[in-house]
Amino acid sequence: NPGLQPEETDSYYLGGVVDFGEFVDFLDGLVLEVDLWKFEHTDVISRLGAATIVSNAGDPFYDQFITRNAPAPGESVGTIDFVSTQWQNLDAQETSGIDVGLQYSFNTDNMGEFRFAAEVTYVDTYEFTDSFGETQEWAGTWTQPQWRGNGRVAWKYGDWAASVFVDYVGEYGELYIPGNVKAYWRVNPQVAYSGWYDTVITVGVRNVFDEEPP
Numbered sequence: 168n169p170g171l172q173p174e175e176t177d178s179y180y181l182g183g184v185v186d187f188g189e190f191v192d193f194l195d196g197l198v199l200e201v202d203l204w205k206f207e208h209t210d211v212i213s214r215l216g217a218a219t220i221v222s223n224a225g226d227p228f229y230d231q232f233i234t235r236n237a238p239a240p241g242e243s244v245g246t247i248d249f250v251s252t253q254w255q256n257l258d259a260q261e262t263s264g265i266d267v268g269l270q271y272s273f274n275t276d277n278m279g280e281f282r283f284a285a286e287v288t289y290v291d292t293y294e295f296t297d298s299f300g301e302t303q304e305w306a307g308t309w310t311q312p313q314w315r316g317n318g319r320v321a322w323k324y325g326d327w328a329a330s331v332f333v334d335y336v337g338e339y340g341e342l343y344i345p346g347n348v349k350a351y352w353r354v355n356p357q358v359a360y361s362g363w364y365d366t367v368i369t370v371g372v373r374n375v376f377d378e379e380p381p
Contacts, residue, residue: 168253172210179205196272205263210256215298217250228299257298264290279324287316309348312339326362331355348381
């Protein structure tokens with residue numbers, strides 16, 4: 168499609184970082200990050216299926232993708248010769264939300280180094296406008312769960328280290344059928360040893376609690 172144009176995005180950010188240790192000594196190592204964001208996508212590249220185009224023949228929007236033969240005697244409209252399913256600049260999207268991150272780390276004399284971190288994303292809006300100008304709100308559906316997060320706890324002492332990673336996806340609704348999909352967690356622990364000939368040996372388990380997908 169020689170008329171295909173690049174997708175365009177306007178991005179907006181507002182955020183900040185607070186290192187609490189700069190203000191209170193006993194909170195040294197505690198850092199908070201907050202980011203507000205918004206993305207406006209235009210000329211999103213997409214395409215229509217041939218079946219959709221043909222089933223809506225007669226609509227001026229769809230007829231632009233149909234090439235017809237010359238009408239036979241007695242016909243007002245010719246038979247379809249070709250249906251174009253080329254990629255087009257058809258859609259638009261707008262999404263906004265907030266990211267929050269909290270980190271804390273400290274060292275001890277006899278127990279090693281400890282690190283804690285948690286990050287959460289909340290999708291406030293996710294509006295999709297299709298080629299017909301119809302807008303759908305997808306935030307909170309299977310395409311964009313409103314809540315996502317991850318956390319980790321890590322420890323290191325000498326040649327030994329251990330950590331636990333946690334992923335979370337919040338409950339979300341089906342887009343086209345009634346019902347919700349439950350929230351789910353996945354926990355991934357691991358242990359590492361680095362005291363053998365400059366080699367790091369790591370043993371871990373993915374989804375240690377065997378959490379079933381929703």
